[in-house]
Amino acid sequence: MSEQTRVNQTGSTSLRERKREATRDALESAALRLTVERGIDGATVDEICAAAGFSHRTFFNYFRSKEAAVLAGLTVSFDVPEAETFLAGGPTGDVYADLKWLVIDLVRASAERGEEWRDRLLLLVEHPDLMVARRDHQLELTRGLVEVIRLRLPGEDRAEVLAGIVMIALATAVRRWSEAGDDASFDRMLLESFDVVDDVARTVMVGGGAVPEPLA
Structure with missing residues (x-):
């Protein structure tokens, strides 16, 4: 493997990690914001996904539940x-x-x-x-x-x-x-x-x- 290939792969991995982190942060923030506004029972996973701009499937790739997303920042x-x-x-x-x-x-x-x-x-x-x-x-x-x-x-x-x-x-x-x-x-x-x-x-x-x- 050439040095340039390794550099490209490292950069690609870093970009994927940044995207994953940005997705997680967006879902966490949306979950927290809606829960603070409406209470834990008043915010649904669908509403969190809509507010963050991601699919239901994406949400569950990161969190097993709405509660887990709300508290993830702790x-x-x-x-x-x-x-x-x-x-x-x-x-x-x-x-x-x-x-x-x-x-x-x-x-x-x-x-x-x-x-x-x-x-x-x-x-x-x-x-x-x-x-x-x-x-x-x-x-x-x-x-x-x-x-x-x-x-x-x-x-x-x-x-x-x-x-x-x-x-x-x-x-x-x-x-x-x-x-x-x-x-x-x-x-x-x-x-x-x-x-x-x-x-x-x-x-x-x-x-x-x-x-x-x-x-x-």
Whole structure:
């Protein structure tokens, strides 16, 4: 294969990827806009497709449901420089402290998406009909955290516990943020939630107490 052929193929692949990303973004934005305007039950897949300018078939090439399209912008990617820093043992050398900073950095990056990110988060909190999608989102994020912990510390048997602690802090931050009003900073709420979780953990450790016997 000639060098020019490789360049042409690379350029073609990059163009396809950009088109796919543009299609996904258009469908996500249309789904979010119509859902904010009409509620989750008031926007149909057909209407989302019409607003975005794509077919019903194209929609389901990208999303398995209307709810998945609405919340897709909340998906967290671990393919970022901050994750590379974590995997390299940084920034502090303490795995739990570094995990907290990784999550905070990921949240900050997501929040930079602006009003769409805020609207999606509010929908996630306020609409009972999104409960299944919310659970799936939480499971996906938990699996990602567990995986990145195990990549840093192969064989780490506390990975699920550490990820669970982070998810508790995130859930607390989401609830407090949704209750605090328009001027609330999710970033600040998350930092405060980590402080609360850490305080509870220290209290439990200091308090001690008898450990129940395992069931027979």
